Amino acid sequence: MSKEITSRAADYSQWYNDLVLKGELADYSAVRGCMVIKPYGYALWENMRDALDKMFKDTGHVNAYFPLFVPKSLFEAEEKNAEGFAKECAIVTHYRLKTDPNNKGKLMVDPEAKLEEELIVRPTSEAIIWNTYKGWIQSYRDLPLLINQWANVVRWEMRTRLFLRTAEFLWQEGHTAHATKAEAIEETEKMLHVYADFVENWMAVPVIKGVKSANERFAGAEDTYCIEALMQDGKALQAGTSHFLGQNFAKAFDVKFSNKENQLDYVWATSWGVSTRLVGALVMAHSDDQGLILPPRIAPLQVVIVPIYKGDEQKAMIGTKADAIIKELKALGIRVKYDDNENTRPGWKFAEYEMKGVPVRLALGARDIEKNEIEVARRDTKEKRVVSLDGIAQYVESLLKDIQQYMYNKALVYRDEHITKADSWDEFVKLLDEKGGFISAHWDGTGETEDAIKEKTKATIRCIPLNNEPEAGQCILTGKPSTQRVLFARAY
């Protein structure tokens, strides 16, 4: 095997990079901080996108597409939002190249083609969208607007990591407009639940739903709801956010509507998004030292069949049997591949599909067919079992469901074992350094304390869980009174 990967124990970060590169999910590119999403990684993203897209449509949303560029004057209209993203903006200043007179065959930016107003490559689309909504909304009859966009965005990051933090990434951003505050908050919460449903039931990654502290809010939001997942190294990862934007953008872009009483009021807004970052979360939540482990519901390939044969006669016989199995599996909607490539041996194939995280591997030999049997191997537990060929398709279908559930349960057990209460500063620091995971602790509710904790430990408040139980206590850092515990963690 040429494709050895670093173990988690040796270097978790390198293990992750190895998985992404050798699992053929993505590759580095010639553009600083930007990655290439390879076909296998993109197929995974397509499955995630399609599942989410259906959930959005089932909850009444429609897709649209808004421009990539945001004129600077629009970008700066909502001040907090602008301030939050100003330091990470790619900026288009010119619209033409010309031949470089001093450098044969080379091009240079044409200084005469300078834009009157610079264009920001969207880091998020509230500004351009709310400027557009102004023309679409006059009356309560035009509301709600429930629009989603699948797009690329750019945030200039100094330190990048494949999928987790890249200068350009793919995402969806929902932008909704409502007549009342209550309705906008309801939408914000609804989409949080949609995200949680997707991440838990499709990605098999348990999440904690909560709201962010003021420090961690989206720039321009009144409230940011989030789902937080736990990776195998005990660090948290924000898997999706849903923002209640109040009337901030409506005021910045002067978007008013006449309500049923014929009075003018500013429109209420939400926005919510998940990105290709989820692919990174998926990799880190489930995989092992042999490669990726992908949950069946979104795995590009759910089943691979590898023939074990000597000579053309055996190969033909196995091929015929495999065809019949494939037909049955496909009839059940299962994504299956038959790999009879002659350039590689079965052992190499086994390692390759293990690396790629294909949930179920079937190995079929001539003697198996004689015995009316087949070898079934699960990727997640590595368990192998010889089963009857009778009803094999139904067996595999049921196994894929078991694997999906097993992966979720395993991640849930790990996650629940890694939510620990801390009641003193020393305990807090020790838990962070030695155990990791979420630490449930009292906090005095101020941004200053949160900043101080972050500076001392690199841990941040991941969220204040929804339906948190009130509990009187003392802030672990300042000792000041607190009314509830919040969840801290080091995070991606």
Add this chain to the structure above:
Amino acid sequence: MSKEITSRAADYSQWYNDLVLKGELADYSAVRGCMVIKPYGYALWENMRDALDKMFKDTGHVNAYFPLFVPKSLFEAEEKNAEGFAKECAIVTHYRLKTDPNNKGKLMVDPEAKLEEELIVRPTSEAIIWNTYKGWIQSYRDLPLLINQWANVVRWEMRTRLFLRTAEFLWQEGHTAHATKAEAIEETEKMLHVYADFVENWMAVPVIKGVKSANERFAGAEDTYCIEALMQDGKALQAGTSHFLGQNFAKAFDVKFSNKENQLDYVWATSWGVSTRLVGALVMAHSDDQGLILPPRIAPLQVVIVPIYKGDEQKAMIGTKADAIIKELKALGIRVKYDDNENTRPGWKFAEYEMKGVPVRLALGARDIEKNEIEVARRDTKEKRVVSLDGIAQYVESLLKDIQQYMYNKALVYRDEHITKADSWDEFVKLLDEKGGFISAHWDGTGETEDAIKEKTKATIRCIPLNNEPEAGQCILTGKPSTQRVLFARAY
């Protein structure tokens, strides 16, 4: 009706804009030359994208995603390609904004955040992709690479039109790599046929398949194949192109592979693309003075049911019957909407769905139900018919197929009536001015003559049809000998 549109006869160009805006396909944006694709227009594009995507996958292609930005040094590597796009490039020069010290609340480009190397916003992705392929291709075993990308691209156009020519547009671009010239040419032609199949059988727009003259070739291609469609004003529209790129990009990016004989050779390339421009073609090919006419296979909504009632009792009864019909239609995979909105009257609804080009409208009243009947109206011919409610779903299913075929046939008759032979210059000019359409004429084969004809008449060679019959003749402009006719037209 507030939504009146300009007639084709009065102003074809304004008619088109009216349809796009009032049919709610797209809207202008605050960004020069960029449009907003509205939900109805985007749903149409999604149907087109999904159909094409399936055709690409069925022919062995996979999707991937490459960076939005192309560093200038890569962009200029293939000189012809670079030269062809240099004048229409949006260029990122800075990566940060900062507070403007002289202008409270405003931002300015931070001069200290200037990029060492400028980034071009991709106008097409050959450069970034072939630079990536270099790392992926070593041996003939790595070939062919059959990759497609769905993405946004930017080409800075001075004069823009909704869908037809916008600074940013959505498209797909296939980029394939092959071991032999023959295989690359085969791929180029295969994808041309895929495009023709899609445009004819899904969009109901007949096309002529051909190759471009050297003047009209894609910058960096050895040969450009195209499909050309005819709009109702007699102007042609290039609906898709497929390029045989030879070894140009492999040489520019030094992409070699060892062949079966273990010799190093440059890789052969193709690229092919269609864009949101197709939405413009669809609008102009079929619609009329009352609004859009969309072909059933890609219409976002195929059937609308409008209840005609007085009072709640009738409304409830009609609603129950409509539910049953909708259930049957959905079971047949038909996209249907029931519009019982009380804020608008049936007449308004009829006009609205006519504007939006919904292929079939069903009107259902209390008396219809008594008589076990329903009124069925086709959008394309405006024909209305009262039919039995028994088997209504099957009737509608069959009608949708008829409409699809009828729309294609109608466009085909128009197109075929507008391919005219011209054997003299006077005849050529007269046909262009008075009849329009494609003009089949002899041409001496030189770029100079083609340029001269374009300058005199604004007509260009749209293509040299595939399987063109050889025919000796004389160039209509220069009188020099010619071996075949080619198709000229004024074009979008």
